[in-house]
Amino acid sequence: MKMYGNWRSAAAFRVRIALNLKGIAYEESFIDLDAGDQHKPEFRAINPQGAVPALFDGDGPPLTQSLAILDYLEETHPGVPLLPAEPRARARARSLAQVVACDTHPLYVPRVRTYLMEAYGLPKERMMEFVRNAFTTGLKTLETRLATEAGTGRFCQGEAVSHADLCLVSLWVGTGIFGVETAPFPTVHRIAETCLAEEPFAKAHPLRQPGAPA
Amino acid sequence: MKMYGNWRSAAAFRVRIALNLKGIAYEESFIDLDAGDQHKPEFRAINPQGAVPALFDGDGPPLTQSLAILDYLEETHPGVPLLPAEPRARARARSLAQVVACDTHPLYVPRVRTYLMEAYGLPKERMMEFVRNAFTTGLKTLETRLATEAGTGRFCQGEAVSHADLCLVSLWVGTGIFGVETAPFPTVHRIAETCLAEEPFAKAHPLRQPGAPA
Incomplete structure (x- = not known):
């Protein structure tokens, strides 16, 4: 792919x-978001939203x-499942994934950060309060649910990796990039560390991709 | 349910x-979001995130x-399918649904609107610029994709209703509530009108629920 x-x-x-866990060969082209390559006509022809992936x-x-x-890969490459088989367990894994992918991550993407600075004249440091609030709100929900739900x-x-873990880890590594306090979230921390110790997660890490700071 | x-x-x-389309009997309790009932301990015990549904x-x-x-209902009540059978078509329906449910709707929920006004001291009318920008950005993506994709x-x-339509309609009715200009989005408009002409959509409409303004 x-x-x-x-x-x-x-x-x-x-x-x-997901591609690594399922053993699917792929190559990745890196779109330079800071240079605005996502807005160029050749990428807009691929995704009119101008978003990766x-x-x-x-x-x-x-x-x-x-x-x-992730659902497409699940349906076309079911050999290594990344959702449980039982409907209620699937729904819980998906719900946890969506706490990140719906309610948290879309609040801190580049276009929102840029909008806040340009429309309201906020300096970067004040805009970052919004970003950190989004992270903290999402992490609080994850921590409460993970620490209390059966x-x-x-x-x-x-005991198996699911879409929820992929999303949790994608949020967790952002806490370092955006300077978010993580001490109040020990259960999220434990699961993130457990995942990142596995090679399919580790080699997908943002800081191991081309273009990342050394 | x-x-x-x-x-x-x-x-x-x-x-x-979805419940109406699948013919699933349900009763709904209405949480008063303006009164902050979603933050009361008895509702936090149901959903620690303090969010409906x-x-x-x-x-x-x-x-x-x-x-x-929606996925849980699909898996447990497959009789009236709300996703196509073919994986690429399913992925497209899900992607369009997520343009709304991930990238648009979470930007204008009450907790974000409140945060913008409280943290940055924005008057309501200026905060609403953020809300309308979120709607317009999401609607532009939907319009471009729906008008150009095969x-x-x-x-x-x-030719069949899917999760994408449920999400599209849920965004569309918000344009009236939040005063968003809709003329640039004729394809979105056409599909919303097609859906809302059907009784399972119409009777689910926000303005037909208890608590809505007359």
Whole structure:
């Protein structure tokens, strides 16, 4: 497969982990988000939203939106499952994934950060309060649920990796990039460390991709 | 089934439509978001995130996050499918749904609007610029994709209702509530009108729920 991504993108990170876990060969082209390459006509022709990731599987049209891509990979490459089989457990794994991918990550993407600074004249440091609030709100929800719900195990949902872990890890590595306090979230921390100790996660890490700071 | 929702919630609206389309009997308790009932301990015990919808199917734990609930209903009540069978078509329907449910709707929920006004001292009218920008950005992506991609038919994905339409309609009705200009989005408009002409959509409409303004 062929993916358009970016070293820093949390959404591209999730998809890289899934591809690695499922053993799917892929190559990634890195779109320079800081240079605005996502807005150039040649990339807009791939994804009119101007967002990464976009994934090509053979000759088909581009697949976009990280959770939709994860479900597509689940349906077309079920050999290494990344969702549990039982409907309620699947729903819980998906719900935890969406706390990150719907309610948290979209609040701190580049276009929102830029909008806050340009529309309201906020200096970067004040804009970052919004970003850190988004992280903290999402992490609080994850921590409360993971620490209290019966479904939590070694991973977010039981003893096997699921979409929830891919999303959790993609949020967790952002805490370092954006300077978010992590001490109040020990269960999230434990699961993130457990995941990142595994090679399919580790080699997908943003800081191990081309373009990342040394 | 038993749902906790709110007349105005776009996420609860999506789930009501799915329940109606699948012919699943349910009753809904309406959480007063303006009164802050979502933050009371008795509701936090149901959903620590303090967000609607939360759905109970029998004795199980609450199901949360609207897209996770839609997938759960799909898996447990497949008789009236709300996703196409073919993986690429499913991925496209999901991607369009996520343009709304991930990249647009989470930007204008009450907690974000409140944060902008409280943290930055913005008057309501200036905060609303952020809300309308979120709507317009999401609607532009939907319009471009729906008007140009081969998969579009009578509905977002071909000739049958899918999760994409539930999400599209939940965004569309918000344009009236938040005063968003809709003239640039004729394809979105056409599909929204097509959906809302059907009774399972119409009777789920926010303005037909208890608590809505007359």
